[in-house]
Amino acid sequence: MNDTGKAYFLKILNAGFRLDDRKSDEFRKLKIIRGCSKTAEGSAELFLGETHVIAGVKFSIEVPFPDTPDEGVLMVNVEQSPVASPEFEEGPPTIEAIELSRVVDRGLRESKAIDLKGLCITPGEKVWSVSVDIVTLNDDGNLLDACGLAALAALQDARFPKVVDGKPDYHELTEEKLVLSELPIPVTVYKYGESLIIDPLHEEEVLADARLTVTTLSSGEICALQKGFDGTLSIDSIDKMIELSLKKSKELRSELKKELN
């Protein structure tokens, strides 16, 4: 399709600019407010420029899966609420929303940041289930990273509820926090021709040829990847994208830690 918007954007990218006055490897201002939902056992509101999401953690006591009788359950779900964009609709999740959920889930799960065995109460009978729900409030691009970071921020805020007669009493939270042994940071790199940018505005995001979400650990190891959109990547560009993601993840990790104190 000949979209004038794309031709224009490629022109300014080649000249070293983007739609706002940031550099190509610059994130927007990150702001995190923890404890924004009193009904959740942990919650965080996250702003990335004008992108705004809210994440909440709920605990419950469940029967473990038969194949993992001594492990707790982790569930991650992103809801593309129609509040956030004229393009989102009410109803069952779209394929895009499911991808978003699964990419956030994969980063958390594969990092082993949450010790699932530590969530076991009685093997084969009772385990803690941790549900992280992330709801979009304003989509101005880069929901992937915003949702991934919001999930971490909400988990950092989570405290176990008191257990009364084998059931959680949500009115009373204990002092026991959920332990996160790692902060797996997703940074998605967007590709336009040969140009790369991170943290796109919505207007920039829709013009991308391809994107690569790279979730990395503090050691520099990669724990999850997702190539998105229908463009292709050379091994050389993957190298550059991972470099960019790693560099940015260090800054974001220290911001998440700093915000906690």
Place this chain on the structure above:
Amino acid sequence: MSYDKRVDGRGFDELRKMEAKVGVIPRADGSAYFSMGGTSAYAAVYGPRQTYPKFLQDPSKGVLRCHYAMMPFSGAGDRVRPGPNRRAKEISLVTTNALLPAIDLHEFPNAIVDVFISLPETDAGSRCAGICAASLALADAGIPMTELVGAVAVGRVDDKVVVDLCYDEEAYEEGEVADIPVAMLYNKGEISLLQMDGKISKDMLLEALERAKKALTFIHDVQVKALKERFKQVENIE
């Protein structure tokens, strides 16, 4: 038995702390946040825009459609499964009907105005907070409306008529409880939302409605202040 003291220490006519903010969702055509106590609601207006599915089109005027949704972690108890359920659908309908009498969409034939309400935390009165936020969001979107709409729950706890029930009052077990969400067009003084669960005498109900009317003047003040704040004259922003 008598309900002498409210569970949270408020006076029987006293509202919980309220907060309102207009223009909180930049991508929406109009938006607002409204909280009363532990219940918070975001409302976003999209439209007037083209109507899909087409069969919903009305060639004589625009259509208003409200959608109410609790965030999965916003319930007092277990996680709420995301997606529309029967309760959310009913609340969406009564919310639409509560707002429609104040809205004039004759300039917008065949178009639709969608209002999405989403709640990050609830402690009773969620449909009322949703209506208060939605009314502000519609005004922010520039939708022609004769006046703002406000809503509050009133009711009975044991022998007392109370205003703005919280969850612990709705769940009060030592006496009868009635929970009555009410929405009102302020100038006309007419009621556009009325529901009730529980048991109440006619006299007590009428008293409760009078109290709702009085309480709503405070809510109206909060709404007007938030709207004017959004469009206020800012001096020398540089």
Place this chain on the structure above:
Amino acid sequence: MSEIKIKNKDIVVPGEELAEGMDFIPSGAAYRVKDKIFSNRVGLVQVDGRIVKVIPLNGKYNPERNDVVIGKIVDILMSGWRIDLISPYEGVLNIRDASDRFIKKGEDLTRFFQIGDWIMAKVTNVTTQKLVDLTTKGYGLGKLEPGRIIKVSPYKVPRIIGKKGSMMRMITKATDCKINVGQNGIIWISGSPDQEILVAKVIKLIEEEAHISGLTARIKEFLEKETGKKIEEGD
């Protein structure tokens, strides 16, 4: 006895009482119920003698005849194009209104406009059911070359243009950008990329502060600071 309840230039909200008594006449977004006048929009009040007018501050673009608008080609029809105007209603540009040259039946319409192109057009007709006819015949109308597109509230367009175009002239002069403003709130900017970003910033600032007095002076100061150029007063 008639009584006015607000001051000139006050910001009012839906349902706010503006005046009481039959001596006043409602205008704009003001309406009368019996002997009282109220507002039905968030707006700015203008009291002019007996006329109480409310000028709305926000809302979607609703097409009107003779408006000059900027839109995007979203589809090609049998004999024309469908145009998105960021409005509840799309526009239609018929081939006979697209060019002075005779366009043969069956000719490839993408030779004139392709999907994704932006055009500047004039509204020639709006029916009661909001079917919108456009033309690109006329001075300054037609296809827009690739440029920066930004969207603002259509209610802020008069302030962005300024009195007799004064605001636009000032911004154009300071940034050397070409700028086209559609009455539907779409703005096209073309210049050097850094100056385009500056224009977008200035327009955002005007949009946020459009109803505040002293706007021109503040914008001038902002532009001088950003560009380091001295801007002369007047034309």
